[in-house]
Amino acid sequence: MQGQHIPTDAQKDEAALWHVKRAGGSMSVAQEGEFDAWINADPGNRLAYDQMRVLWAQVEEPARRMSTAMAGEKPRFDKVRQWFSPGRAFAGVAGAVAVGACVFFFNPDMVENIRADIVTENETVTDVTLTDGSIVHLAANSAIATDFADGRRDVELLRGQAFFEVTHRNGDRFRVHAGPAMIEVVGTRFNVDYLSRNTEIAVEEGAVRVSSNDNPQGVLLGAGDRVAVSTAASLGDVEKTDPTAIHGWMQGRLSVRNVTVGDLVARLDNFASGRLVALGDVSERTISGSFPTTDVVGSLETVAAAVGAKVIRTSPWLTVIY
Template sequence: MQGQDKPTDTQKDEAALWHVKRAGGSMSVAQKAEFDAWINADPGNRLAYDQMRVLWTQVEEPVRRVSEVMSPKKAGLKRLREWLSPGRAFAGGACAVALGAAVLFLNPDMIANWQADIVTRNDTVTDITLVDGSIVHLAANSAITTDFSNGRRDIELLRGQAFFEVTHRNGDRFRVRAGSTIVEVVGTRFNVDYLARDTEVAVEEGAVRVSTPGDKEGVLLGAGDVVAIGADALVGTVHQTDIAAIQGWMQGRLSVRNVRVSDLVARLDNFAPGRFVALGDIADRTISGSFPTTDVDGSLETMAAAIGGNVVRTSPWLTVIY
């Protein structure tokens, strides 16, 4: 039997899946019996499940508290005075930590949004004309910063997807940074995807050089070329691609080929008001297809059906596929 001090990673994963199933409220009699047998089979199982319940509460309950505190002004002030009393200093600090964790979990893009010059909503593609005349088509829930001072033409894609139509200007370089990836052009049309684990650059017209701090030489891409830069900041192999499929997000569809389910869920999450999370073995499976971004709930259901998964909406803020 496992010790009671620390559940194994497997037990934690099983506990997360059981909590999702129970939160969904649709367990069959057989599943309830299976859960009872699992939780009683090993003390580590019960400890893992108890820890998962506490974690879930820390994520969702503070959000409800914020709603309660902000509604009636007088009641909010009264609670604030109570929380500031010396006897509640520790509890207040703990609540603040839990609240901060909840806010970052439910809105992980908050810090990037503070840094950004332009942030798009999660239900539309935004066309932006930059000061040099170049055009950026920015995907939903994406964020960029711009720097056109002292002759520079620098863009940083903090999050999301963007398609660039770069205006030629006296040979001045136009540079896009996405994480560790640097794209340099003079005049061209290209796509940058900074949603998934990798950063992907695809060229429709012209040529760009893609590099990283660890690979300053990088690779040169021409029309129809695509390359991925992994989390290790290494530039991958250049391939030919269907640029129209890559640009599908501008017409309200995500077209993918052999991508990890967790990566596709992360992409769909950018078009949803709440959070989408993939758990368990399903997260590492691969999937191909075309999914509408105008109906992300339907796309998630379609994806789950294709891979034999389940979708549970635990609250208005969180949807889990497992």
């Protein structure tokens, strides 16, 4: 009986990866042989793969029907994620399966969008003039909330990227909150990247103080400086950066230095019409370079060539690099 062969976490992870490969039609004859050997090696393997096929069938069709109406929304489905073992090398597979399921169940950006005053769409750069005359340039699929009541000048970057041109006003502080990071300025031009594991702040002109709950004193950044704040609210070291690359995304390029493929894919995903997912140890490999956001598929192919990975498109709504 199948019930006597409950799949292990490892078998579930392997089943998900095999399903992604087979759905993308990228398997060679040799890989088909490896798959046959794997699925016949243990009843738990076959059961895990059968469960994966059923799960995929249940979630892909609703996702296809709703994807057009919800273009630009980034899905999440925690219930499906729980099917996979936490912290495993193939945990990203859960995200790949969740792409379809979570669109059907709920929109992960919904709460942020309700809180936001401004939400941008995919493949756009939106210029917003705030009530104090400051200007915010927002990247695709970004969201901000503002509070200018009673003399305050507070902006919260709920997600995405933003480049600020802050107007000096009688010494009044202008504050930007992004996850665990808080940036305080008087008048300056700086970029905030709140897309991946760290919140990154880079200054083009002027000076800002970056702090967090873990480090309320913070650090002072000048022109050409950058710092990262981790999800655990830990401040990194201040580094020098190329001022011309600080807001390269506004010219349609993402410039990165020694970031993980997973982080880069998460950033490119913001400019894609479907979901991009990095699987396995590929997501932890590091890469540097400049990648066009106007040709996300081409950028993903370039990344794959650079790190020795492969790209498959499992459906119009999901592209996987592994």
